[in-house]
Structure formats: structure tokens, C-alpha cells
Amino acid sequence: MVSAFPSRWKIWKNTHRDVHSLPVSGPIVRIAPDEVHILDADFWETLFSKAGRVDKYNWMSNRFGNDTSVLTTAAHDLHRVRRNALNPYFSRQRILGLQDTIRQKLSVFVNQIQENANVGAPITISRGYMAFSEDVIMHYCFGYDYDSLRKSAWTPVLHDAFAAVCIAGNMALQFPTIPKVMNALPQAWVEKLDPLYALIFRMQNDFGRQIRQMKAALPPAKSDRGVDNTNPTVIAELLQSDLPNEQKADRRLQDEVQLIVGAGLSTTGWTLSVGTYYLLSNPRILACLCKELDDAIPTSTTANTADLISNLEWTELERLPYLTAVIKEAVRLSYSTTSRNVRLLPKPVQFKEWTVPARTPISMTVPFLNHDEDIFPQSRSFVPERWLDALKTKNGSSLDKYFVGFGKGTRSCLGSNLAWCELHLGFASLFRLFDFELYETDKTDVEIAHDFFLPFAKLDSKGIRVFVKERQ
Numbered sequence: 001m002v003s004a005f006p007s008r009w010k011i012w013k014n015t016h017r018d019v020h021s022l023p024v025s026g027p028i029v030r031i032a033p034d035e036v037h038i039l040d041a042d043f044w045e046t047l048f049s050k051a052g053r054v055d056k057y058n059w060m061s062n063r064f065g066n067d068t069s070v071l072t073t074a075a076h077d078l079h080r081v082r083r084n085a086l087n088p089y090f091s092r093q094r095i096l097g098l099q100d101t102i103r104q105k106l107s108v109f110v111n112q113i114q115e116n117a118n119v120g121a122p123i124t125i126s127r128g129y130m131a132f133s134e135d136v137i138m139h140y141c142f143g144y145d146y147d148s149l150r151k152s153a154w155t156p157v158l159h160d161a162f163a164a165v166c167i168a169g170n171m172a173l174q175f176p177t178i179p180k181v182m183n184a185l186p187q188a189w190v191e192k193l194d195p196l197y198a199l200i201f202r203m204q205n206d207f208g209r210q211i212r213q214m215k216a217a218l219p220p221a222k223s224d225r226g227v228d229n230t231n232p233t234v235i236a237e238l239l240q241s242d243l244p245n246e247q248k249a250d251r252r253l254q255d256e257v258q259l260i261v262g263a264g265l266s267t268t269g270w271t272l273s274v275g276t277y278y279l280l281s282n283p284r285i286l287a288c289l290c291k292e293l294d295d296a297i298p299t300s301t302t303a304n305t306a307d308l309i310s311n312l313e314w315t316e317l318e319r320l321p322y323l324t325a326v327i328k329e330a331v332r333l334s335y336s337t338t339s340r341n342v343r344l345l346p347k348p349v350q351f352k353e354w355t356v357p358a359r360t361p362i363s364m365t366v367p368f369l370n371h372d373e374d375i376f377p378q379s380r381s382f383v384p385e386r387w388l389d390a391l392k393t394k395n396g397s398s399l400d401k402y403f404v405g406f407g408k409g410t411r412s413c414l415g416s417n418l419a420w421c422e423l424h425l426g427f428a429s430l431f432r433l434f435d436f437e438l439y440e441t442d443k444t445d446v447e448i449a450h451d452f453f454l455p456f457a458k459l460d461s462k463g464i465r466v467f468v469k470e471r472q
């Protein structure tokens, strides 16, 4: 019974808590009157993959102000309706077809880097990564984007708004009326009272406006398969799909777009940044990657950057073992989500000598697993080799069993194919074409210092800054 668990619950002492102060004693801790947290790498499968029909924790649904998105839908059945409608747009086949858009955005990015290479001043490459992933996902959702890649110093249009959503999220979770009150106020007041919320509401209003405009411009839903291939954007297709009408309501779609664009932008951009930092601070690893890329992408094609990028094929790049191992290690050390991940199972579940009753919120946390030294020895170090040669863990299991970067089970990442494709094309082109050198950047610019659902480094970080030279 839950009441028999060690009674060590505590309400978060503040909403900007430092992750180092989280209670870490296990393997099972009752962290709130009704919730237990489990620290056991092998229980991950039981909770996320094998459980089948799982609900999320309703209490956590509205901290980002989009409680009807797939990520925040608590009930299993409703989640399936919403998720099934999105799955086709993010299948492997669809993402293979999206490569031209990704390559085109990558060309703009590479041209911008080349211009800076000739100037000799440092660039904030992490901003560039956010702009790249933002332009790709916006373009795929709406058929246009804010062209953030061409903005001076890649000043972001959306990245800061999504960072604001995350930062405000802990407060909104504990005090849900705050965002509601803010939302009811005139925008000008919000701008003065809390610039964070002003950014969030501006972004939400903008998405809402775009959805209404697309609805007005589109013909009514088709009666056959429901997909209009002449207009291949996620939102246009969703509007024409056979998703029930109430699921196509303006506000519902606004919630969904906020999630898809936010998830598509922040996570991929952060993983590229973390990977770049670790590559540049490990010359041996960087040399291994460059050697593999040099062999795979012959010199003749690098003479013309446009040719090099247009010849990049995800299906070929994913067969490069070292590049793929670098990406896995970058995903591991960028954690994807840092908050505890909660599930409610329909039946009682056994964990060691404890029986957890059905529908008890049970949570696990990605960074704890990613730093389990039995699974990932020297877990704080960037070691791509750990993913090579089908290595086994101490207990004889395949290491891939513990790769939880994109989640597991019914609630796993919708955009993992897109993320893999962007990561393969992004790392391959940049590290084939350029030599980078870190500028006033250290581990504190990538190490997790704050848990705002997504990992945040120290708040005064200036990002990953580099000098860049074209490779000979």
C-alpha cells in the first residue's frame, strides 16, 4: 500500500528549484501524498513500454497553457484519437519526403556560417541551431516560417517564447490561476506585469490567428482519405482529415501547434548544441567523427556547398556508425525532458517488495537513468564508443534498452524521425564543412542547472559560441 511507503513527501520548496536539491534516495520515494517516484533503470520498461493503456497525470496538464495537446492529454483513449491523427505526418516515409525542405534550410544555415567564417568573429551557433529547427518545423506545420535563419545573429522569433513557456511552467503548475488571470488582462498590461507571459500570449495568439486563416482558406474536409497532397503541411492536412470536428476547434489546434512547434524546435536545437560543445571539447572524438565524414562524403562534392548538401541522404548518414553514436550520446547528455515523467497504470504493479495500487501516479526521471553508472559508466563524460559494437551493460542487456531519449511506449516522441533526420543532416554537413573552436564557452553552458520540464543551463549562459573556419 502507498501509505506503507517511506513517508518522505515534500512540496517543491520553490518553483525555480535547482535540480541538485532534488531528493535522491530510493529506490522508491513517496514524493507527494499521492505520488511515488521510482529509481530503477529496469522499471522504465514496466512503466512506459509494457504497461499498455496508461494515463498521464491530469494535475500536470496545463502548466504550458495548452492542455488539449497530445503531450498534455491525460486520458489514454482521447490521447489515441489525437495522436493517431498526427502519426502519418511524422512517419519515416513522410520525413524522407521532407528532406528537400530540411536541406534547403540547412543550405541557408551553412551560407550564414560561411559568411561569418570570413569575418573571423565568434558566432552563437546554439542560436543558429534553434533557428534551423524552428524554420523546419514551422515550414512543415504552416507552409511558411519566420525565416529566423536569415535574422541577424539568428535572433530567435520563437525560441525565447518557448523558453518562457517552460520557465513559467513550474509556477503555473503550483498556482494554475496565475496564467488564467494573466490571460484575462489586456496584452499591454501583461507586457508591463510579466514580459515572460507577454511573449507566451503573443505566440499563442499568433498561432491562433494562423489557424483561423488556414481554415478560412481551405476547402471543407474531404470525404475519402482526408489528405490533400497538393498542400502538404501538417495543419492543412489535419484540417482536412477525418479527425472529429471538436478536435479541430481553433483552440484545440492552437494547443497542438504550440506543442509540435515547441517540441520540434527546442529539443533538436538543444541536442545539436550539446553535441557540438562535447565534440569541440574532445579533440580525439572530433577527429574520429571528421575522419568518418571525410571518408563518406568525398572531397569533390565539398567544392560546392550546395552540391554537398543536396547530396546528403538520411538513409546513408544513419548507416555511419560513429556519427550515429555521437548523436545518441548527444541525446543522452541533453536529457530530452528533465521533469519527472508520471504515469497512472490501470492495474496494481509490483516493484520489488512493494505493490503500488492501480492509478497511483508513478514517476521516473530521465537524468537519473542517464546517469546510472551501472548502465552508463563515466556517465558525465561524452563517450560515443559506448553505443558502438552492440555493447552490453553489466547485467547483459543491450545498451539500447536504456536509450530513453525519445521516450518509450504510447506516449513516446511523435517527432523522433524528424529529429533523427535533422540531427544526421545537421551534424554531417557542419562537421564536414567547417572547423569550429569554442569561444568563452565551457561545460556550465550545457550542463543542466534548472529543471523547467526541459533542461536549462545556467540562466546567464551566452550560449555555445564558436570561431569558425572553412575546412580545407
Ligand code: HEM
Pocket: 070, 071, 072, 083, 090, 137, 259, 260, 263, 264, 265, 267, 268, 271, 331, 335, 336, 337, 341, 404, 405, 406, 407, 410, 411, 412, 413, 414, 415, 416, 418, 419
Ligand atoms: C532531439 C530531439 C527530440 C527529443 C530528444 C525528443 C524527446 C521527446 C520525449 C522524451 C518525449 C516524451 C515526453 C513525455 O513522455 O512526456 C517526446 C514527446 C513528443 N515529442 Fe519529441 N523529441 C525530440 C524532437 C521532436 C520533434 C522534432 C518533434 C516535432 C514534431 C517532437 C514532437 C513531440 C511531440 C508532439 C511529443 C508528444 C507525444 C505524445 O504525447 O503523444 N519531438 N519527445
